Amino acid sequence: MAEYYAGKSVLITGATGFMGKVLVEKLLRSCPEVKALYLLVRPKAGQSMQQRVSEMMTCKLFDRVREDDPDFHRKIIPISSELTQPGLAISPQDGEKLASCINIVFHCAATIRFDEPLKHALQLNVIATQQLLSLAKQMHHLEAFIHISTAYANCNRKHIDEVIYPPPVEPRKLIESLEWMDDGIVRDITPRLIGDRPNTYTYTKALAEFVVQQEQDQLNIAIIRPSIVGASWQEPFPGWIDNFNGPSGVFIAAGKGILRTMRANNDAVADLIPVDVVINLTLAAGWYTAVHRPKSALVYNCTTGGINPFHWGEIGTYTGIYQHHVISSFKRNPLEQAFRRPNANITSNYLINQYWILVSHKFPAFIYDLFLRLSGQKPQMMRIFNRLHKAIGLLEYFSSQDWEWNSENLNMLMSQMTPEDRKTFNFDVRQLNWPEYIENYCIGTKKYVLNEDMSDIPAARQHLRKLRNIRYTFNTVLVVFIWRVFIARSQMARNIWYFVVSLCFKFLSYFRASSTLTN
Numbered sequence: 455m456a457e458y459y460a461g462k463s464v465l466i467t468g469a470t471g472f473m474g475k476v477l478v479e480k481l482l483r484s485c486p487e488v489k490a491l492y493l494l495v496r497p498k499a500g501q502s503m504q505q506r507v508s509e510m511m512t513c514k515l516f517d518r519v520r521e522d523d524p525d526f527h528r529k530i531i532p533i534s535s536e537l538t539q540p541g542l543a544i545s546p547q548d549g550e551k552l553a554s555c556i557n558i559v560f561h562c563a564a565t566i567r568f569d570e571p572l573k574h575a576l577q578l579n580v581i582a583t584q585q586l587l588s589l590a591k592q593m594h595h596l597e598a599f600i601h602i603s604t605a606y607a608n609c610n611r612k613h614i615d616e617v618i619y620p621p622p623v624e625p626r627k628l629i630e631s632l633e634w635m636d637d638g639i640v641r642d643i644t645p646r647l648i649g650d651r652p653n654t655y656t657y658t659k660a661l662a663e664f665v666v667q668q669e670q671d672q673l674n675i676a677i678i679r680p681s682i683v684g685a686s687w688q689e690p691f692p693g694w695i696d697n698f699n700g701p702s703g704v705f706i707a708a709g710k711g712i713l714r715t716m717r718a719n720n721d722a723v724a725d726l727i728p729v730d731v732v733i734n735l736t737l738a739a740g741w742y743t744a745v746h747r748p749k750s751a752l753v754y755n756c757t758t759g760g761i762n763p764f765h766w767g768e769i770g771t772y773t774g775i776y777q778h779h780v781i782s783s784f785k786r787n788p789l790e791q792a793f794r795r796p797n798a799n800i801t802s803n804y805l806i807n808q809y810w811i812l813v814s815h816k817f818p819a820f821i822y823d824l825f826l827r828l829s830g831q832k833p834q835m836m837r838i839f840n841r842l843h844k845a846i847g848l849l850e851y852f853s854s855q856d857w858e859w860n861s862e863n864l865n866m867l868m869s870q871m872t873p874e875d876r877k878t879f880n881f882d883v884r885q886l887n888w889p890e891y892i893e894n895y896c897i898g899t900k901k902y903v904l905n906e907d908m909s910d911i912p913a914a915r916q917h918l919r920k921l922r923n924i925r926y927t928f929n930t931v932l933v934v935f936i937w938r939v940f941i942a943r944s945q946m947a948r949n950i951w952y953f954v955v956s957l958c959f960k961f962l963s964y965f966r967a968s969s970t971l972t973n
């Protein structure tokens with residue numbers, strides 16, 4: 455595979471994103487003879503695209519590449535592009551350059567927000583894909599076009615094969631109809647349009663697959679469908695992650711002791727897939743598509759559930775048959791300044807979850823905000839919990855159900871690779887050890903998302919001990935207080951109290967007498 459990529463010019467969209475960065479890194483490290491990587495990047499947050507790419511290359515993710523080749527950045531050529539603009543806002547000179555030299559395209563860019571307004575999701579996930587395909591058709595030496603979709607594009611089905619399903623609506627018709635509607639109308643009709651899908655993201659990703667498929671006669675196409683992409687398993691080092699998306703934000707919130715309850719089906723498969731596995735499969739699919747030129751677009755479901763299943767119950771705290779890896783990991787390697795000790799209850803029961811939200815989220819937030827107010831500070835905890843509830847409300851759809859994905863094409867691809875390539879571009883998740891992976895994932899969120907130092911762990915543990923003592927004291931005071939109030943007002947409660955005390959007293963006397971007898 456590395457030989458195939460030698461001398462090739464590669465175009466990547468979404469290279470500044472989570473998966474794009476790992477793709478760039480892997481290509482540079484494992485295919486050192488690759489000729490050039492053209493990255494479509496937009497200026498953002500006051501930074502030019504050049505600045506953004508330079509900053510990206512200083513990221514720790516690129517440490518190993520930097521060691522192997524300190525001049526690796528000479529192979530990276532940023533191209534200014536805003537994907538939501540006509541012609542992707544690529545200058546005519548850049549357009550000509552790309553048309554003349556690109557051999558392979560990896561299309562990773564997308565909006566992955568679950569609450570994205572439909573028009574914007576359509577613009578980026580569908581229309582931009584259409585425009586990129588038009589650009590690809592002008593590329594004289596193009597050998598493969600690899601589109602990154604999601605395993606949940608067809609989440610309205612329970613069993614998902616490696617085929618492109620008919621779209622919920624003809625994309626062209628939808629684009630034309632939405633064009634004349636203002637944002638308010640679009641917002642109103644969005645639930646009707648997305649139907650049995652949970653959000654605009656999965657809906658527009660399904661439409662994008664159809665748009666890509668329509669070009670399969672003119673381009674060599676493959677579609678990669680990863681499930682829930684998590685931290686890296688092995689490469690470039692275990693546990694690398696740089697965002698709050700999907701489970702990462704949930705893990706962090708649990709580690710900080712903020713999230714104490716979530717609705718999930720303990721027995722449902724948690725279809726996490728490490729980012730390095732997805733990228734290895736993507737590169738393998740690029741090679742296979744270019745070399746073997748399958749007659750029609752091949753879809754690769756990139757999931758773990760059918761191969762090496764892991765369940766939501768094993769992730770959080772579950773008193774049944776499962777161990778709880780996230781919580782125990784954060785107890786061993788605590789995050790700094792936790793709000794409470796990590797401890798999370800996962801339940802599929804709506805009422806139980808509401809009860810815990812009240813007791814373990816809203817009540818502590820109320821008390822803490824009261825404390826902040828009394829000490830002259832701005833209350834903040836309720837606001838944080840409201841945001842958390844909004845975020846987990848959007849994720850619960852995926853943690854409450856099971857899907858089955860077929861992975862025949864993935865197996866076929868693996869069988870076509872040499873043993874050497876299978877090692878270098880490993881996507882065999884049968885070897886994945888979940889407890890070890892989750893431990894590295896949690897440490898990764900601490901080190902790379904929150905930028906916390908591992909040397910501060912003793913202080914963080916001390917903080918957890920302090921929190922435990924506060925809890926014990928608080929609980930004791932609360933019980934004594936409630937009981938005092940209760941006893942003071944009710945004769946019956948007093949009678950029960952005297953009964954319990956006299957029972958204890960009798961038990962103690964009996965115990966003392968029997969121990970005197972045995973002596």
Ligand SMILES: CCCCCCCCCCCCCCCCCC(=O)SCCNC(=O)CCNC(=O)[C@H](O)C(C)(C)COP(=O)(O)OP(=O)(O)OC[C@H]1O[C@@H](n2cnc3c(N)ncnc32)[C@H](O)[C@@H]1OP(=O)(O)O
Nearest residue numbers: 566567568604698699700701703708770780845849852853
């Ligand atoms: C032990 C417990 C175990 C529990 C087990 C259960 C776990 C269940 C997990 C289920 C995951 C299911 C994922 C399904 C993935 C489908 C796969 C894909 O194809 S698609 C891929 C998956 N796609 C997704 O996952 C996208 C999902 N995300 C969204 O749609 C939106 O972020 C939002 C609607 C949740 C929040 O919108 P909004 O309120 O407007 O907030 P902004 O976004 O603007 O961020 C503002 C700031 O907050 C930061 N931050 C963000 N999130 C969190 C967090 N959770 N926390 C903390 N912080 C968070 C963020 O970095 C930012 O910081 P800064 O830059 O300001 O410093």
Ligand SMILES: NC(=O)C1=CN([C@@H]2O[C@H](COP(=O)(O)OP(=O)(O)OC[C@H]3O[C@@H](n4cnc5c(N)ncnc54)[C@H](OP(=O)(O)O)[C@@H]3O)[C@@H](O)[C@H]2O)C=CC1
Nearest residue numbers: 468469470471472473536537538562563564603604680683
């Ligand atoms: N993360 C996950 O769990 C999963 C992701 N996927 C798919 O993988 C792909 C990559 O996802 P991921 O890396 O997580 O997403 P990120 O949000 O991390 O990255 C998205 C990328 O798209 C770029 N982008 C977004 N809007 C524009 C725009 N208007 N013009 C130019 N570039 C733009 C972003 O650039 P910028 O930095 O400028 O914003 C960024 O580089 C997506 O197609 C997604 O659907 C599939 C399954 C799961």
